[in-house]
Amino acid sequence: MKLLTTEQFFTEKQNQTDQTDYRNVDVSVLEIIADVQKSGDDALLRLTEKFDGVLLDQLTVSEEEFWEAEKSVSQEFKRAIRTAKENITAFHANQTEQSWFMNQTDGITLGQKVTAIERVGVYIPGGKASYPSSVLMNVIPAKLAGVEEIIITTPPNSDGKVNPYVLLAAKEAGVKAVYKVGGAQAIAALAYGTETIQKVFKIVGPGNAYVARAKKWVFGDVAIDMIAGPSEICIVADDTAPPRFVAADLLSQAEHDEDARPILITTSEKMAEAVQEAVAQQTEQLERKAIIKESLANNGRIIFAETLSEAFDTANKIAPEHLQLMIREPFENLANITNAGAIFLGHYSPEPLGDYAAGPNHTLPTSGTAAFSSPLGVYDFVKKSSVIHYPNQALDRISRDIITLANAEGLSAHSQSIQIRKDEQDDA
Amino acid sequence: MKLLTTEQFFTEKQNQTDQTDYRNVDVSVLEIIADVQKSGDDALLRLTEKFDGVLLDQLTVSEEEFWEAEKSVSQEFKRAIRTAKENITAFHANQTEQSWFMNQTDGITLGQKVTAIERVGVYIPGGKASYPSSVLMNVIPAKLAGVEEIIITTPPNSDGKVNPYVLLAAKEAGVKAVYKVGGAQAIAALAYGTETIQKVFKIVGPGNAYVARAKKWVFGDVAIDMIAGPSEICIVADDTAPPRFVAADLLSQAEHDEDARPILITTSEKMAEAVQEAVAQQTEQLERKAIIKESLANNGRIIFAETLSEAFDTANKIAPEHLQLMIREPFENLANITNAGAIFLGHYSPEPLGDYAAGPNHTLPTSGTAAFSSPLGVYDFVKKSSVIHYPNQALDRISRDIITLANAEGLSAHSQSIQIRKDEQDDA
Numbered sequence: 051m052k053l054l055t056t057e058q059f060f061t062e063k064q065n066q067t068d069q070t071d072y073r074n075v076d077v078s079v080l081e082i083i084a085d086v087q088k089s090g091d092d093a094l095l096r097l098t099e100k101f102d103g104v105l106l107d108q109l110t111v112s113e114e115e116f117w118e119a120e121k122s123v124s125q126e127f128k129r130a131i132r133t134a135k136e137n138i139t140a141f142h143a144n145q146t147e148q149s150w151f152m153n154q155t156d157g158i159t160l161g162q163k164v165t166a167i168e169r170v171g172v173y174i175p176g177g178k179a180s181y182p183s184s185v186l187m188n189v190i191p192a193k194l195a196g197v198e199e200i201i202i203t204t205p206p207n208s209d210g211k212v213n214p215y216v217l218l219a220a221k222e223a224g225v226k227a228v229y230k231v232g233g234a235q236a237i238a239a240l241a242y243g244t245e246t247i248q249k250v251f252k253i254v255g256p257g258n259a260y261v262a263r264a265k266k267w268v269f270g271d272v273a274i275d276m277i278a279g280p281s282e283i284c285i286v287a288d289d290t291a292p293p294r295f296v297a298a299d300l301l302s303q304a305e306h307d308e309d310a311r312p313i314l315i316t317t318s319e320k321m322a323e324a325v326q327e328a329v330a331q332q333t334e335q336l337e338r339k340a341i342i343k344e345s346l347a348n349n350g351r352i353i354f355a356e357t358l359s360e361a362f363d364t365a366n367k368i369a370p371e372h373l374q375l376m377i378r379e380p381f382e383n384l385a386n387i388t389n390a391g392a393i394f395l396g397h398y399s400p401e402p403l404g405d406y407a408a409g410p411n412h413t414l415p416t417s418g419t420a421a422f423s424s425p426l427g428v429y430d431f432v433k434k435s436s437v438i439h440y441p442n443q444a445l446d447r448i449s450r451d452i453i454t455l456a457n458a459e460g461l462s463a464h465s466q467s468i469q470i471r472k473d474e475q476d477d478a
Numbered sequence: 479m480k481l482l483t484t485e486q487f488f489t490e491k492q493n494q495t496d497q498t499d500y501r502n503v504d505v506s507v508l509e510i511i512a513d514v515q516k517s518g519d520d521a522l523l524r525l526t527e528k529f530d531g532v533l534l535d536q537l538t539v540s541e542e543e544f545w546e547a548e549k550s551v552s553q554e555f556k557r558a559i560r561t562a563k564e565n566i567t568a569f570h571a572n573q574t575e576q577s578w579f580m581n582q583t584d585g586i587t588l589g590q591k592v593t594a595i596e597r598v599g600v601y602i603p604g605g606k607a608s609y610p611s612s613v614l615m616n617v618i619p620a621k622l623a624g625v626e627e628i629i630i631t632t633p634p635n636s637d638g639k640v641n642p643y644v645l646l647a648a649k650e651a652g653v654k655a656v657y658k659v660g661g662a663q664a665i666a667a668l669a670y671g672t673e674t675i676q677k678v679f680k681i682v683g684p685g686n687a688y689v690a691r692a693k694k695w696v697f698g699d700v701a702i703d704m705i706a707g708p709s710e711i712c713i714v715a716d717d718t719a720p721p722r723f724v725a726a727d728l729l730s731q732a733e734h735d736e737d738a739r740p741i742l743i744t745t746s747e748k749m750a751e752a753v754q755e756a757v758a759q760q761t762e763q764l765e766r767k768a769i770i771k772e773s774l775a776n777n778g779r780i781i782f783a784e785t786l787s788e789a790f791d792t793a794n795k796i797a798p799e800h801l802q803l804m805i806r807e808p809f810e811n812l813a814n815i816t817n818a819g820a821i822f823l824g825h826y827s828p829e830p831l832g833d834y835a836a837g838p839n840h841t842l843p844t845s846g847t848a849a850f851s852s853p854l855g856v857y858d859f860v861k862k863s864s865v866i867h868y869p870n871q872a873l874d875r876i877s878r879d880i881i882t883l884a885n886a887e888g889l890s891a892h893s894q895s896i897q898i899r900k901d902e903q904d905d906a
Contacts, residue, residue: 126878126882127882127883127886129879129882130878130879130880130882130883130886131883133876133879134879134883140580140582141580141588144578144580144590145590150572152568152569152572154568158836159809159823160569160836160837160838162572162573162838163812163815163821165816165817167849167850168816168817168849178888179887179888180886180887180888181887182883182886182887183883183887215886215887251849251850252850270705270847272850273847273850273851277698292902294898295895295898295899298891298894298895298898299895301891301894301895302889302891302892302894302895304891305889305890305891305892306889332894335894336890336891336894337890337891338889338890338891342891380867381867384591384865387591387863388593388596389593389596389861389863390863391863391864392863392864392865392866393591393863393864393865393866394866394867395587395865395866395867396867396868396869397870397899398868398869398870398872398873398899399866399867399868399873400873400895400896400899401895402880402884402889402892402893402895402896403866403868403873403876403880403896404864404866405884405892406879406880406883406884406892407876407879407880407883408586408588408866408868408876409588409866410588410590410864410865410866411864414864415861419698419701420861420863421595421596421679421861422595422679422680422700422701422861423701423861424861424862424863425862425863425864427862429857433817433843433848433849433850433851433852434852434853434855435815435817435818435819435820435821435848435852435853436819436820436821436832436838436839436842436853437812437820437821437823437838438820438821438822438823438827438831438832438836438837438838439808439809439822439823439824439827440824440826440827440831440836441824441826442825442826444826445826445827445828445831448561448831448835448836450554450558451557451558451561451562451834451835452558452830452831452834452835454554454555454557454558455555455558455559455562455610455611455834455835456830456833456834458555458558458608458610458643459607459608459609459610459611459643460606460607460608461730461733461734461766461830462733462764462765462766463726463729463730463732463733463764463765463766463770464730464733464830464833464834465830466726466729466730466760466763466764467723467726467727467729467730467828467829467830468828468830468831470722470723470726471723471825471826471828474720
């Protein structure tokens with residue numbers, strides 16, 4: 051891992067720009083979207099044959115397939131899913147919002163009505179990996195928000211089946227509508243509807259470049275969660291942190307993909323050295339070491355900070371997806387952290403704990419967007435409506451001010467809507 | 479106004495698609511953004527000369543200019559701004575959010591930290607109209623959220639001055655940093671920073687097509703509020719609604735622009751006729767009648783519903799920006815409304831009341847996006863960070879489940895980060 055000062059790190063960062071060219075992806079994605087809009091289920095079946103190599107009879111996962119999945123997974127896995135479900139539910143239950151109102155003088159009532167989004171689509175990637183944790187992290191907050199219809203789409207394997215871990219997680223989370231379709235075609239189906247898949251109002255969940263670009267293109271016609279960038283971890287460590295823990299946590303992010311960003315900020319030169327060594331040692335033992343080595347070479351950085359205060363400032367400027375405070379007094383320093391998706395305190399709260407089972411959501415703002423966005427939560431599955439009631443006397447009393455402002459803005463029909471009611475009062 | 483059944487309305491709607499072609503706008507916008515990124519203040523001054531017809535000495539509005547504005551506006555206007563400020567503050571104060579934490583067994587602490595976005599930019603349009611109300615509606619929630627730095631940009635007039643109403647509203651709202659720059663160049667400056675204007679993390683506020691497209695292009699590098707579509711009003715009226723009130727309220731939306739959408743849904747044929755007549759009559763008296771007539775012809779619709787229940791369903795499908803319930807029992811029917819930006823109850827709560835001074839925000843989701851988005855609020859100016867602390871015993875207890883899930887997802891470095899801590903416990 052490259053060792054840098056804070057200044058060197060930010061100079062390097064400033065010179066890096068996202069060079070990814072999505073033009074080719076976009077051409078395919080736009081074609082696929084148009085195809086699904088035009089041909090509905092036919093397009094979905096045809097594109098699934100083309101991209102997933104299987105000609106399906108039907109898109110819908112059957113009751114029987116759910117049962118098969120249930121039988122095929124271990125008790126160990128079921129137990130783990132239930133632990134995760136319980137903890138995720140307990141945490142997110144704190145995020146539910148109430149409608150509220152306030153009564154003012156003159157009989158005025160103002161309020162804010164909170165309503166769940168009616169129908170939501172969750173995209174779960176397929177391929178070699180499986181993402182049961184993403185099912186829980188996306189579905190549970192939607193359920194707690196009160197979303198009535200939750201639809202999952204996920205690509206089938208080449209034998210036409212869906213990953214059993216995903217199906218079990220879906221069942222545990224209480225989702226019955228699972229469709230075998232992936233890629234941009236799944237996003238198009240969720241955004242615009244087909245014979246089998248109903249149009250939703252919001253699409254959430256992770257996915258590859260095609261899924262991400264498709265979400266970007268349908269955005270506006272339907273809401274989306276964030277477009278996630280590469281996974282990031284930033285560990286602030288003083289001399290109390292066990293270097294092998296620090297190394298293991300950096301590597302857990304590095305294994306995600308070649309673009310993952312494992313960053314250590316430390317005030318201890320000894321720590322920097324010891325982590326370097328532990329990283330080198332541990333990497334060799336890991337299954338995904340090819341990916342890890344590339345991610346370390348591309349983005350693995352150790353930043354040496356003069357003081358903890360400089361370390362926190364650096365972390366806030368990076369605004370990382372995951373921030374671990376492996377320092378003497380993590381709670382006491384929480385106030386110094388302003389930008390981070392999730393903050394892990396102490397030596398026994400490693401990032402994978404948050405990925406799976408601690409309770410908070412693992413869908414977090416990446417690429418510095420933690421400076422202005424939040425983890426996925428119950429709040430993402432509701433919307434608010436303002437409520438306004440004025441009785442005639444109350445309107446009469448404020449009418450002069452409204453007319454003044456409307457006239458200042460040159461909107462005389464706005465004035466007129468107030469004046470016409472005032473005239474009635476004045477006549478009475 | 480065209481009279482339709484519910485079915486006819488939705489058939490017509492389905493056949494309408496947004497045909498607006500932004501390609502020419504986008505070419506200019508992207509050039510402007512690149513120019514500002516490269517040349518900073520120089521580009522801003524040059525582009526302001528080009529588009530606003532004035533060569534400025536400096537971009538910053540001076541203390542003296544604030545004083546001049548203060549002197550030039552009427553007491554009447556100041557009073558109105560203060561009333562509005564007071565009501566907007568009282569309403570939005572209910573939206574402030576608390577950080578929270580929960581302690582679980584085993585010494586576990588989980589929480590959600592709420593932090594204000596550090597720096598926010600507010601765009602206020604210029605030109606012939608002036609938008610003091612937009613200043614209040616965008617700045618007050620940001621202030622309540624705790625945003626430390628709020629920056630306003632607004633285009634200067636051809637004499638190099640900024641609208642005094644806007645300056646007065648800015649001063650009342652507590653914003654001192656106002657810059658004389660508009661259009662895509664203002665958005666670029668806010669998104670990327672120049673010598674004079676600091677980069678912000680979120681840009682809010684209304685604007686023309688250039689501003690809107692620029693916001694769309696910088697989105698991701700910086701957060702934005704919504705891209706607003708044409709203004710909409712939907713009035714559900716039974717036979718208790720005074721037709722001249724209904725007509726005046728429809729017209730108050732129609733005057734915004736030719737694309738504004740005034741829609742009446744009524745269960746009463748008599749009402750439909752009476753409103754038609756009142757609309758025709760009142761239109762002739764209004765200053766902006768040319769715009770109004772076009773908006774009525776393009777998008778003015780009266781939908782006849784068999785029952786109130788059908789009327790509510792129709793309103794929910796439209797998901798209008800503004801919804802007025804001018805019916806016998808508006809409060810009793812609030813539960814039937816699921817999709818609307820703002821809901822106005824009764825005959826004396828016309829939409830312009832909400833635009834200026836009732837208290838709720840006037841920045842509302844348009845074009846059916848109320849099905850999945852909310853009014854601008856304090857919640858738009860904060861972000862959340864999850865907080866996770868597990869002591870070693872607690873991690874040990876859950877470690878088996880995490881390792882199971884990580885292995886099911888094929889992420890062995892994730893397992894390793896947990897295992898390395900478990901091993902230490904087991905050795906102890």
